[in-house]
Every structure is written in C-alpha cells, then in structure tokens.
Amino acid sequence: MAMNRFEWASARTAAEGAASGATTVADAMLPVPGGPPGQAVVLKAGGIDLLDLMKEGLLAPRRLVDLRAIAGLDAIAQESDGGLRIGALASLQQVAEHPLIADRARALAEAAGGSASPQIRHVATIGGNLLQRPRCWYFRSIAHRCLRKGGGKCFAVHGENQYHAIFANEVCAVVHPSTAATALVALGARIEIVNAGGDVRRPLLDEFFVAPETDVQRENDLKEGEVVTAVLLPAPAAATTSAHMRQSDKQAFDWPIADVAVVLERDADGRCSKASVVLGAAAPVPRRARATEEMLVGEMIDEKLAREAGHAALEASTPLARNHYKQPIFAALVARVLLRAAGQG
Numbered sequence: 001m002a003m004n005r006f007e008w009a010s011a012r013t014a015a016e017g018a019a020s021g022a023t024t025v026a027d028a029m030l031p032v033p034g035g036p037p038g039q040a041v042v043l044k045a046g047g048i049d050l051l052d053l054m055k056e057g058l059l060a061p062r063r064l065v066d067l068r069a070i071a072g073l074d075a076i077a078q079e080s081d082g083g084l085r086i087g088a089l090a091s092l093q094q095v096a097e098h099p100l101i102a103d104r105a106r107a108l109a110e111a112a113g114g115s116a117s118p119q120i121r122h123v124a125t126i127g128g129n130l131l132q133r134p135r136c137w138y139f140r141s142i143a144h145r146c147l148r149k150g151g152g153k154c155f156a157v158h159g160e161n162q163y164h165a166i167f168a169n170e171v172c173a174v175v176h177p178s179t180a181a182t183a184l185v186a187l188g189a190r191i192e193i194v195n196a197g198g199d200v201r202r203p204l205l206d207e208f209f210v211a212p213e214t215d216v217q218r219e220n221d222l223k224e225g226e227v228v229t230a231v232l233l234p235a236p237a238a239a240t241t242s243a244h245m246r247q248s249d250k251q252a253f254d255w256p257i258a259d260v261a262v263v264l265e266r267d268a269d270g271r272c273s274k275a276s277v278v279l280g281a282a283a284p285v286p287r288r289a290r291a292t293e294e295m296l297v298g299e300m301i302d303e304k305l306a307r308e309a310g311h312a313a314l315e316a317s318t319p320l321a322r323n324h325y326k327q328p329i330f331a332a333l334v335a336r337v338l339l340r341a342a343g344q345g
Contacts, residue, residue, distance in 0.1 A: 007063040019196035082235030088127030107242035111183040134174035172212035182280030186261035289313035310334035
C-alpha cells in the first residue's frame with residue numbers, strides 16, 4: 001500500500017517536540033467525524049512501529065516531527081541516588097549491552113537483547129518500544145474497525161485468538177506488545193514525560209499503562225503535547241537479582257507467545273524478602289502475578305516452590321477458545337525464571 005505524502009520536521013529539544021502540535025499516535029488513528037483525513041502531527045523516534053502503521057494505511061499524518069536530533073536523549077547513566085536513567089532515544093541494543101544495566105537490571109538487558117532482530121534493535125528506541133501499539137491482526141487490519149480503532153467490536157474474542165490475552169480479555173483481547181515493559185514493570189521503573197511548558201511528570205510505568213476497562217482506545221496515559229524523555233530505574237536493594245525469559249514460535253525476531261520477568265530480594269539467609277513477578281504477552285498491560293509474589297516471601301526458592309509458583313501465576317486466567325496452550329507455557333516459564341533469578345538456572 002502506498003503511503004500518503006507528509007511533511008518532515010526535526011525538534012532540537014524535548015520542549016520543542018512537545019510544542020510542535022503533535023498528538024498521540026492513538027488519537028491520530030481515530031476517525032475525526034466530518035474532518036479531513038491525515039491532518040495529525042506525530043512525533044517520531046526510531047519509527048519502527050510508526051512506519052508499519054503508515055504502510056498498513058492505519059495512520060496518515062500530515063507531518064512527522066523527528067526527535068533523534070535532541071542531544072543527550074540517548075544517554076544511559078547512573079544518577080546520584082544510585083538509580084539508572086535511560087534516555088528515551090537509547091536503542092534496544094544500547095540497553096541490552098550497557099554494563100550498568102547488565103549488572104543492576106539483568107532482566108531488562110535480557111528482554112531488550114531478545115527483542116526483534118539485530119537490525120531493528122540498533123534502530124528501535126526504548127521509549128518507542130514502550131509506546132508501540134498492539135500487534136493484534138484485527139487491530140492491524142484496515143478492513144476491521146475494532147473497538148481500539150473506534151469501532152464497536154473486539155473481533156479477537158470470538159475469532160482467531162491464539163496469540164491473544166489469557167487475562168483481562170473481556171473488553172479487548174490484545175496483549176501488550178513491549179517485551180521491555182515486562183522487565184521494567186518488574187523492576188519498578190518510572191517513565192519521565194515533559195510537556196511544552198517544561199513541566200515534568202514521572203509516573204510508575206505500572207500506572208502509566210492503561211487497561212481496556214479504563215480506555216479501550218489507548219494503551220497508556222501519554223497526552224497530546226507530551227514527550228517521553230527517559231525511563232528511570234530505582235537503585236536496587238542489596239542482594240537483588242533479576243531474570244527474564246520468553247517463548248516464541250520462532251526463537252528469532254518474533255513476538256513472544258509468553259514472557260516473564262522476575263526480580264528477587266533476599267535476606268542474609270537466602271530467603272526471599274520481596275518478589276516481583278510480571279507476565280508479558282498475557283494481558284492488555286503487563287500482568288503482575290501477585291499470588292505468586294506473596295507465596296515466595298519468607299521462603300527459600302527451590303524447584304518444588306518454583307513449580308507451585310508457576311501454577312499460582314495462572315490464577316484468574318480466562319483463556320479464549322484458541323489460546324489455552326499458553327497456560328502451561330506461562331507456568332513453566334515462571335518456574336524457570338524464578339530459578340534463574342535465584343541463581344539455580
């Protein structure tokens with residue numbers, strides 16, 4: 001499909017990008033009653049998902065505002081409080097290879113390093129990865145006007161749903177498309193957002209993502225006139241370890257069927273004092289397995305407990321007609337990632 005003509009501009013600062021008149025991609029994709037098509041201004045980072053949407057005929061902006069010339073927005077550095085600041089324009093490859101991330105947040109390095117292909121990892125940014133739109137084939141089809149595109153139906157609920165959500169799928173059955181988000185939510189990350197006036201907000205990433213029950217037409221709380229500038233990781237507590245694993249149809253450049261991130265804090269005796277277990281490709285937003293987290297606290301993690309924790313992570317799952325197979329995959333992944341984070345895998 002041929003793309004429409006569009007204008008190109010380049011922002012030199014985050015505030016300039018925010019003041020460019022840009023709207024969110026979610027808003028730009030919604031039909032404007034009585035209005036002409038293709039009038040939105042949209043921000044561009046790596047442009048991987050943006051180009052897909054434009055080629056698929058789902059997005060036709062009149063202007064793209066490129067953010068890649070903003071100095072320092074790709075930097076990764078330790079902050080004074082011991083946390084890490086990852087610039088929104090840092091590529092997935094930078095994130096995967098950075099020694100501070102590998103040392104402090106192995107789950108994130110593993111998630112970024114296993115995403116997409118090497119070619120895409122060198123272009124795709126961590127900010128864009130978190131903001132990409134769902135990969136549901138009905139959402140990506142110009143012939144299907146689903147709920148998320150302003151229509152009246154989720155076609156996946158009773159359709160071809162083998163790669164769709166097994167939790168919280170009553171309204172819309174998409175799964176969150178970002179593998180990095182699974183690890184970042186487990187790590188307690190925040191996202192830094194700047195508006196045209198220079199005001200900054202830093203919500204927890206777990207609270208930034210929006211469930212369909214809240215707003216079925218968007219995946220996050222980004223607003224018109226805002227730019228994502230960084231991802232912020234808190235300083236890890238002593239004896240904190242993490243790990244991430246994924247399972248795909250093809251073990252190369254494919255979206256996962258399931259992915260799991262685990263972050264563990266342990267006391268001097270080696271018992272778990274705090275756990276974060278997050279499931280990706282399981283629900284419309286990254287899914288905290290809270291029953292699993294609770295059962296780990298105060299325990300020594302061994303194979304028996306890991307298997308029980310894997311089954312507990314599936315509590316409240318509601319698989320659709322074609323995706324029951326995801327349940328045992330998630331149970332096995334949770335057990336394997338728990339053992340790996342505990343140094344036993």
